[in-house]
Amino acid sequence: MYATLETAKARSKQGLSPWMIVGRVLLYLVLMAGALIMLSPFAYMLSMSFNPNGYTLPSPGDVIPAHPTLNNYISAWTDANFGQAFFNSVIVACSATALTVLLSASLAFAFARYDFPGRNILFYGMLATMTVPGIVLIIPQFVLASRLGLVNNRLGLILVYAAGMAFGVYMLRGFFEEIPQELFDAAAIDGSGIFRTFWSIALPLARPALAAVIIFSFAANWEEFTWAIVSTNDSSLYTLPVAIQQYYSAHGPAWGVIFAGSVLAMLPEVLVFLIFQRHFISGIRAGGVRG
Amino acid sequence: MEISSLDRSHAGTRIERRYGQKVRAFRRYLPVYLFILPGMALFGLWTLYPLLDAFVMSFFNWNPNPVAQSPFVGLQNYLEAFSDPVFWQAFRNVVFYTAVTVAGQIILGLAVALLLNRKLFALGFFRVLYYLPVVTSWVVVSLVFAFLFSSSDGPVDWFLGDVLHLIPDTQSWLGSTTLALPTLMILGIWKGIGWNMVIFLAGLQSIPNELYEAARVDGANRWTLFHAITLPLLRPTITFAVVILTMGGFGSFIPMFVLTQGGPLHSTETLLTYAFSNAFSSFDFGYAAAITYIFAFVVFLLALIQIRLMRRKIEY
Numbered sequence: 001m002y003a004t005l006e007t008a009k010a011r012s013k014q015g016l017s018p019w020m021i022v023g024r025v026l027l028y029l030v031l032m033a034g035a036l037i038m039l040s041p042f043a044y045m046l047s048m049s050f051n052p053n054g055y056t057l058p059s060p061g062d063v064i065p066a067h068p069t070l071n072n073y074i075s076a077w078t079d080a081n082f083g084q085a086f087f088n089s090v091i092v093a094c095s096a097t098a099l100t101v102l103l104s105a106s107l108a109f110a111f112a113r114y115d116f117p118g119r120n121i122l123f124y125g126m127l128a129t130m131t132v133p134g135i136v137l138i139i140p141q142f143v144l145a146s147r148l149g150l151v152n153n154r155l156g157l158i159l160v161y162a163a164g165m166a167f168g169v170y171m172l173r174g175f176f177e178e179i180p181q182e183l184f185d186a187a188a189i190d191g192s193g194i195f196r197t198f199w200s201i202a203l204p205l206a207r208p209a210l211a212a213v214i215i216f217s218f219a220a221n222w223e224e225f226t227w228a229i230v231s232t233n234d235s236s237l238y239t240l241p242v243a244i245q246q247y248y249s250a251h252g253p254a255w256g257v258i259f260a261g262s263v264l265a266m267l268p269e270v271l272v273f274l275i276f277q278r279h280f281i282s283g284i285r286a287g288g289v290r291g
Numbered sequence: 292m293e294i295s296s297l298d299r300s301h302a303g304t305r306i307e308r309r310y311g312q313k314v315r316a317f318r319r320y321l322p323v324y325l326f327i328l329p330g331m332a333l334f335g336l337w338t339l340y341p342l343l344d345a346f347v348m349s350f351f352n353w354n355p356n357p358v359a360q361s362p363f364v365g366l367q368n369y370l371e372a373f374s375d376p377v378f379w380q381a382f383r384n385v386v387f388y389t390a391v392t393v394a395g396q397i398i399l400g401l402a403v404a405l406l407l408n409r410k411l412f413a414l415g416f417f418r419v420l421y422y423l424p425v426v427t428s429w430v431v432v433s434l435v436f437a438f439l440f441s442s443s444d445g446p447v448d449w450f451l452g453d454v455l456h457l458i459p460d461t462q463s464w465l466g467s468t469t470l471a472l473p474t475l476m477i478l479g480i481w482k483g484i485g486w487n488m489v490i491f492l493a494g495l496q497s498i499p500n501e502l503y504e505a506a507r508v509d510g511a512n513r514w515t516l517f518h519a520i521t522l523p524l525l526r527p528t529i530t531f532a533v534v535i536l537t538m539g540g541f542g543s544f545i546p547m548f549v550l551t552q553g554g555p556l557h558s559t560e561t562l563l564t565y566a567f568s569n570a571f572s573s574f575d576f577g578y579a580a581a582i583t584y585i586f587a588f589v590v591f592l593l594a595l596i597q598i599r600l601m602r603r604k605i606e607y
Contacts, residue, residue, distance in 0.1 A: 038424065116324065138570075225430050248549070253441060
C-alpha cells in the first residue's frame with residue numbers, strides 16, 4: 001500500500017509530459033462528445049417544451065428557443081390534464097412506497113432475527129419469485145383485480161406496486177442481520193414482543209437502509225407504466241406516464257405539451273437522484289481519486 | 292395432545308412428540324406469524340397466486356368472462372405458439388435486439404468506465420450526465436426518441452441529411468420495417484450506458500492497484516494491462532451485467548409499445564408486445580399466458596447457460 005502511494009507521488013512530482021497533455025485533451029474531447037450525445041435528447045426535450053410552436057422547432061439546429069414560453073406547461077397542466085395525472089402519481093407512488101417499505105421491513109426483520117419454522121421456505125421462495133420477470137404477472141393480476149373490483153382503482157395500483165417487495169426484503173434482511181444482538185436483548189428483558197421491538201428498536205436503527213429502499217421503490221413506482229396502462233382506462237385515474245403516452249397516441253406529435261408533461265414526470269425522480277446520488281453511484285466516489 | 296391409551300407404539304410416540312414440538316413451536320412463534328401476516332398476505336395474493344394462476348391459465352382456452360366456460364386444452368396454447376409465424380418473428384426480433392443492445396451497452400459502458408476511472412476535472416459532472424437516462428422513465432425517453440427520429444424535420448434527419456448529407460432528405464425511421472428495430476436498439480443502448488458505467492466502475496475499483504504496479508514494473512504496456520489484468524478480473528462483473536441485461540432485453544416492452552406497437556408489419560414485435568396484444572386486444576388470455584411462460588423459461592435457461600459459460604472461462 002505504501003509502495004503504491006510512494007510511486008504515485010513520485011510520478012505526479014515529475015509533472016506531465018507533452019504526450020500526457022495531448023492524451024488529457026483527447027480524453028476530454030471524447031468525454032465531451034459522449035456527454036453531448038447523452039445530453040442532447042434532454043436538451044431537445046426542454047427546448048420543445050418552451051417552444052411557442054408546439055409541433056416543430058424553427059430549425060432542428062436551433063436548440064435554444066428565441067422566444068421561450070410557458071404556454072406548453074400551462075396547457076399540459078390544464079387541457080391535457082397532466083395536473084390531475086401528476087396528483088394521481090404522487091398519491092399512488094407515495095402510498096405504495098410507504099406500504100412496501102413498512103411491510104418489507106417487517107418481513108426482513110422477522111426473517112433476520114427469528115428462527116421460526118418455515119422461515120427459510122418463505123424467504124427463499126420469495127427470492128425465487130424475483131427471477132420471474134414481473135410482466136408474466138400482469139395478465140393474472142389483471143384477472144384477479146377485475147374479480148376483486150380493483151380495476152380502474154387507485155388501490156389496485158397501490159397494492160400491486162407494494163407487492164413487489166422481494167428486493168426490499170432481501171436488502172433489509174442483510175441489514176437487520178448485522179445489528180448486534182445486545183441491542184435486542186435489552187428489549188427482550190423488558191418483555192417487549194416482536195411488534196414493539198420492531199417499531200421502537202429495529203426500524204429507527206435501520207434508517208439508512210430504509211432510505212435506500214425508499215429511493216429505489218419510489219423511483220420504480222413513479223415511472224411504472226405497464227400495470228398502470230393495463231389496469232386503468234378511466235382518464236381521471238391515469239398516472240403521469242400513462243397520461244403522457246395516451247396523449248401522444250391520441251394527439252400525435254404535439255411535442256410541446258408532451259415534453260412539458262415529460263419534464264414534470266422527470267423532475268421528482270431526477271431530483272431524488274441528484275440529492276441521493278451517493279446511494280445510486282455508491283462506493284464509486286471513495287475510490288475515485290486513485291491514479 | 293393428551294392421548295393416554297396403553298398401546299402407544301414407539302413410532303407413534305415419536306410422531307406425537309414431533310407433532311407436539313411443532314405445535315409448541317408454532318404457539319411460541321405465533322406473534323411472529325401474526326407479525327409477518329400482512330406482508331405475506333399481500334405478497335401471496337398479488338405475486339405468488341398470479342404466478343401460479345398464469346401457469347394454470349396457459350393450459351386453458353381461457354375466457355375472461357367468469358360465467359362462460361373455459362375449456363381445458365392441455366398444451367395447445369404452447370403448440371400454437373410454436374407454429375405461429377408472428378411468435379417466431381417476435382422471438383427473432385427479441386434475440387437480435389438483445390444481442391445488439393447487450394453488446395453495445397457493455398462495450399460503451401466499459402469504455403466510459405475506463406475513461407472515468409481516474410482523477411479528472413468535473414468527474415462527478417460526467418458521471419451524473421451519463422447516468423441521467425437511467426433515472427428517466429422509459430415512456431419519456433421513448434417519446435424523446437420519437438421526436439429525435441421523426442422523419443423530415445427531426446433533429447437526427449436534419450443532422451445526417453442536411454448537415455452531413457449521408458441520407459436522403461426524408462428518411463423514415465420508426466415507420467420503416469428495416470430501420471425501426473435498429474432505432475429502438477439505439478434507444479436501448481443510449482439508456483443503458485450509465486447503468487453499465489456504474490457497474491463497471493465498481494468492478495474496476497475492486498481490482499487491487501498493486502497488480503497494475505507490479506505489471507508496470509515488468510514493463511507491461513497499457514493494452515497488456517487491460518487484456519491481462521482488467522478484463523479477466525472484470526469477468527464476474529461482465530457476467531452479472533450480461534445476465535441482467537439479457538433479461539432486460541428479452542423483456543423489452545415499453546419502447547415498442549409506445550413507439551411502434553410492434554409494427555410496422557411486426558418488425559418490432561417482441562414476445563411481450565405480442566403477449567400483451569393477445570391478452571388485451573384479442574382477449575386470448577390463455578395464449579398470452581403461454582407466451583409469457585415460454586418467455587420466462589427462455590430467460591431462466593439463458594441465465595443458467597451464461598453463468599455456466601462465464602464460470603468455465605475463468606478456470607483456465
